[in-house]
Amino acid sequence: MIGTLNRIVERIELDLTEVVDVAAFAAGLGTTEYHVRRMFSSLAGMPLSEYVRRRRMTVAAADLLGEGSLLDIAVRYGYGSTEAFNRAFRAVHGVSPADVRRDGGPLRSQPQLRFRLTVEGNSPMDTRISDRPAFRLVGHAARVPLVHQGANPHIQAHIASIPMEEHARLKGLGDTEPAGLLQVSADVDPDYEEGSELTYLHGVAVRAETSVADDLDAIEVPAGEWAVFRMSGPYPAALQETWAATATDWFPSNPWRLRPGPSIVAVLERSADFSTATCELWLPVERAQKV
Template identity: 75%
Template sequence: MIAALNRLVDHVERHLTGELDVAGLAAAAGTTEYHLRRMFSSLAGMPLSEYVRRRRMTVAAADVVQGTDDLLSIAVRYGYTSTEAFGRAFRAVHGAAPGDVRRDGGPLRTQPQVRFRLTVEGSNPMDTRIVERPAFRLIGHTARVPLIHHGVNPHIQAHIAALPQTEHVRLKALSGTEPGGLLQVTDDVDPDATEGTELTYLHGVAVGQASAVPEDLDAIEVAAGRWAVFRTSGPFPQTLQSTWAATATEWFPSNPWRLRPGPSIVSILDRAADFTTATCELWLPVEPAS
């Protein structure tokens, strides 16, 4: 995976003024575009799309400062159809308009070329199991919320708090298959995992595929397949989020599995009364890497 990510970075450099073929590059590396984008985002700390934009604007800044071409020509060279669109992207990276930078020579903010390297980590074993599950349903109450990487998501918190206590009891009684108990489900996540993009959050339970869905509940159909299940215990949600990050930095690079499209599921097995600590299982949909 480290080699595939570095080949992706090299591909970006060769195509800063052209089209990227991420799907083709992923296929040549024996993986999928979905998995490659998710791993890039997790390890680089930014979505691939954001990295490409920053690199393009870093290189485009030299063309702007040199002043040998008009701004429209530069915009088209880097894939923009107008000086307005190019100007918005340029300002987002450099904090100044292209015309101002051409006149003043700055300010300029450089995005260095990313390079992935293997480091020796993994001193803390990860408690993991691989589970094969038939198709099932997730039922409960859904909401569209923004993706937040660190800390408590207040939108999810508000969604759960709006449900009466009797509803939590009712949902738990409906649980009919693994993952067991009340579940925190994220679905429709952008493959780049861009912070702030919307996802579907479901607070509910898992039931068999043939189970009827109460009219007042939403449902997510889950395809049959394998799951990597990571058990965590400690401060909540910090321990869970750290484990989630470690799946990308440690577990996937060390194991012959890759992510496949599907919901991510957190099962709360046990928790303190004030929810400051919890024992959880993180379920990620996976498939063999080759």
């Protein structure tokens, strides 16, 4: 996976004025656009689309110091107007193209990324692959914005709005794995861009044939394989560390890739104050193709 990401970065650099067909390029490397975008975002700390924008505006800054018109430069980098180009340029550099043309700066350059895998081998991950038939996730869902750092207040507010007796009712409905009350994130932007909306469901897993009440939201989950990561320790720190390690350690070292589908956190045990917990992180995967 590390080599794939570096090859995509190199392809982008060949011509920053051209729109790269990430799906076709990923397929040629034996992987998928979905997996590439999720791994890029996790490892680079920014969406692939944002990296391309930053690199374009870095190179465009040099063009501004030449003789071309602002409109010509805007069109060269894929913008239909100087206004759209100005907005993108200011978002990266904090100043307008006119300021740079007049004063020469200040500029915030985005260097070309290089991905490297550091293997230490001192943090084994408790992982299993589970081949599951189709099932459903049922509970109470809400559309919330994606928050990268810290607790998501929108998710916290959603859970707080659910009556305590409803938690017990939901727990009694679950009849298949993943077990227990679940924290489900679905319809997540493949770029994992902060502020983009996702569907968050607080609920349980039931077999496909299980009937449930009409007042519950449901997410249909097709049959497929899942990578299940188990962790215990301070909550939510241990869970967040495991999330990060799936991208930095596990996927680059194993013949699996992410496939579209919900990510699921099952809280198996917890302390009374929820300061520590034992959890399972379920991620939908498929075997990576060999090229």
